[in-house]
Amino acid sequence: MAQKKRIPFQDPDSETDIVAQVVLPFDKSLEISIKSIKSRFLRNMVTVTSLILAVSFLAYILIGSDITNGIYGSGQPDLMKMLEKSGYQVGGSAKERWIVILSLLVCTVGIINAQLMAVTERFREIGTMKCLGALDSFVLRLFVLEASMQGVVGSLLGALAGGVIAILLGMLRFGFDAIKFLPLSDIGISVLYSIGVGFGLSLVGVFYPALIAAKMRPIEAMRVEE
Amino acid sequence: MPDTHTIVRVTGVTKNFKLGSTNVQALKGVDLEIYAGEYLSIMGPSGSGKSTLFNMIGGLDKPTEGKVFIDEVDIAQLDAFELAWLRNRKIGYIFQTFNLIQVMTALENITLPMIFAGVHNDAAVKKGIELLDLVGLHKRYNHKPQELSGGQQQRVAIARSLANDPAIILADEPTGNLDLSTGEEIIKLMSALSKERGVTIITATHDYKMLNASDRVVWIEDGLVKKVENRDQLNIDVGCIRMA
Incomplete structure (x- = not known):
């Protein structure tokens, strides 16, 4: 009987404990979040676009420095001269790093802002779900799932765009030497790193708004706005 | 009502709100018993509590x-799980603004509380269709809320609450956002359901x-129960209201 301690409404014949009686299976939560992403497609595209921009900038900088590093490592005197002329520093310049960090910060703030608006826009939906018996964790899960999907799409597209732009610009500057001395593993690492950062940002951005949504009281569903 | 056990018991409930620096007492000690299977309306002007x-x-809300x-369980003692369970299984909610989830179809709206309750998807869909038929919405399973009229949305909401x-x-205020005749249909439906299924229906309305x-x-x-009337006493009063 110890297992069935949450008695108040527990049916004494019921096998399962009351804790196990309110559930939201994972496939259902995935279905619901895909639906709400689809139905608010435009708003979600705005969030995703800001992520694409920030991640592509990060990927551009990273892969750009992969290219210059590759050329630096090649030891060819004429290429080295070109590098020196363009003000190349080993390990990338501090200014560049700051701009990247700033752009990522701005992007995170943008995501938080967009997600907060999504939460206020959806107060009735969230309140209703809670009246239907949703736990805080269900709501949290829905928001995190939506943000993850945005994160995956945004960072994949961003990393791809940044990488392509960096390589094209590299070829413009150094010709085919840009790819000749470019180690594939470095590009791979840079792309993965950008995707990881983008995905992380989108999760960081949704954390606080999702928490507010999860803590929303079911009574919000009763609010009448004329 | 053959079975008249008390399903909701309210004892000495007061509620204070802080409105800026002043304390407002919305409820000033309410005692009320609601019996299983009855259709009870709470009437009062806005601001009455x-x-x-x-x-x-x-x-x-907590008093x-x-x-x-x-059901003789003090709901202030319940934790988050138990409250969710209560809202999921014991209570069905109907709102003035219908509150269907916009991104889901009528059927999905109805199956959602069953999914929360761990009902298998096929069983939930089967029961959802039965409920939609019950409230008179045949073949509207796959309509989104925007594609339904106010009265139809409220019917879906009633099906969901069941x-x-x-x-x-x-x-x-289930009829608050509906026109006169649609409101009447909804009231008829609710009172029929209460009789057929023995559900206790509690409405707040004017x-x-x-x-x-x-x-x-x-x-x-003014935060107090002024009077409680049975239906037979009531008809006379309705006359009075109409005269006034």
């Missing part, structure tokens, strides 16, 4: 003092059409 009392009964018992066979249905359907009416004024 009607909605506050209604929310307490529904477990959506400052006093206690609310549902999803897990609750003992109590709470309806907050719609006088509701009076005829109600077994009892609780009049709230």
